[in-house]
Amino acid sequence: MCNHPLHPFLVSLPKTEHHMHLEGSLSPELLFRLSAKNNIPLPSPETDPAFSSVESLYERYSSFTSLDDFLHYYYIGFTVLVHESDFEELAYAYLSTQSREANLRHAEVFFDPQVHIARGISIETIVSGWESALQKVQKEGVDISAQLIPCFLRHLDVKDSERCLSLLLSGGFFKPPNPAEEKPSSRRLEGIGLCSTELDKPPSTWAHIFTTAKQAGITNTTAHAGEEGPAEYITAALDDLHVTRIDHGVSAADDENLMDRLAKEQVLVTVCPVSNVRLRVKQKLEQVPLRRFMEKGVRFSLNSDDPAYFGGYLQSVYCAVQEVFGFTVAQWAVIARNGVEGSWCGEERKRVLMGEVEGVVGAWAGKEEGGRLGWFS
Numbered sequence: 001m002c003n004h005p006l007h008p009f010l011v012s013l014p015k016t017e018h019h020m021h022l023e024g025s026l027s028p029e030l031l032f033r034l035s036a037k038n039n040i041p042l043p044s045p046e047t048d049p050a051f052s053s054v055e056s057l058y059e060r061y062s063s064f065t066s067l068d069d070f071l072h073y074y075y076i077g078f079t080v081l082v083h084e085s086d087f088e089e090l091a092y093a094y095l096s097t098q099s100r101e102a103n104l105r106h107a108e109v110f111f112d113p114q115v116h117i118a119r120g121i122s123i124e125t126i127v128s129g130w131e132s133a134l135q136k137v138q139k140e141g142v143d144i145s146a147q148l149i150p151c152f153l154r155h156l157d158v159k160d161s162e163r164c165l166s167l168l169l170s171g172g173f174f175k176p177p178n179p180a181e182e183k184p185s186s187r188r189l190e191g192i193g194l195c196s197t198e199l200d201k202p203p204s205t206w207a208h209i210f211t212t213a214k215q216a217g218i219t220n221t222t223a224h225a226g227e228e229g230p231a232e233y234i235t236a237a238l239d240d241l242h243v244t245r246i247d248h249g250v251s252a253a254d255d256e257n258l259m260d261r262l263a264k265e266q267v268l269v270t271v272c273p274v275s276n277v278r279l280r281v282k283q284k285l286e287q288v289p290l291r292r293f294m295e296k297g298v299r300f301s302l303n304s305d306d307p308a309y310f311g312g313y314l315q316s317v318y319c320a321v322q323e324v325f326g327f328t329v330a331q332w333a334v335i336a337r338n339g340v341e342g343s344w345c346g347e348e349r350k351r352v353l354m355g356e357v358e359g360v361v362g363a364w365a366g367k368e369e370g371g372r373l374g375w376f377s
Ligand code: HPA
Pocket: 021, 024, 067, 074, 195, 196, 197, 224, 227, 275, 305, 306
């Protein structure tokens, strides 16, 4: 996919992905197919010519002007997802393709329950579809671990988040189906997140949601912050929501103290460089502060965010980053290790994944041109 000499290494590197929205993997092809199957009308081409064809929709997706411009199309996409089998199809395609094509070994996947609930689709429908997909992939012999994470939505009133959290808690979604199996990989949902529109939506509005969740025993928490919003929103997510991870987080580079804090507290930032360019958060990939993060010791993972909308899945993100940043094997090793370390998959699985990373890195370390092994050689 890229011409870089390290391309085969980049493909074989065991990967973790922590920032992919299940609904963001809905391709235009599947959108039109599910619209027809489920008898759900899409906007007419007279009101929006983008809906004339698969091609015109792809064309429109290539020219988003902002996060909100994207979210308009993203939430139209939700309307065609109706049956458990629709969610299963979406999840199966992602897990099976990415494990094969990108050596994806562990995935933590977001979904937005509130929009589905408002359409009369139950959380159970989505979670069951997801679980069937994961079981199917694993039965086919793919050794992948994966977890599902509901995100609360900032474009809706916070009362809607309160109702959603109540449903999630009363439905027992943060527990294993079999209570004897209390371990990370057996919980139906693994944590909570916060996403959707960011500007003028300070994280503090959702503080009581995160407090209630924590009191209910949910320790894995994350929030989209510092995508279009300022560095202060990242600080607020840490201070007010007490999240253990930050999604996007690119605005952190504007605040030296925050960078020091992220490094010191070893917060994993789930960066989505291609998304940042597609949504015009950054004009060019070069401006995504990956080098600054590395220099400062801020841990990050690389992610696709909404691959069907942003022109590519995880491997293409790794390739795009390599074309621009030209990282060494040693630098990729740090990225891969940090991704494993920051995962919510439990210590046992982490050990397995870390062993795989070391195996691939060890095999490539000597082969790299000039044997460069330092951070900046
Ligand atoms: O990049 C994003 N930002 C905020 N909300 C989202 N929901 C899907 N993708 C995104």
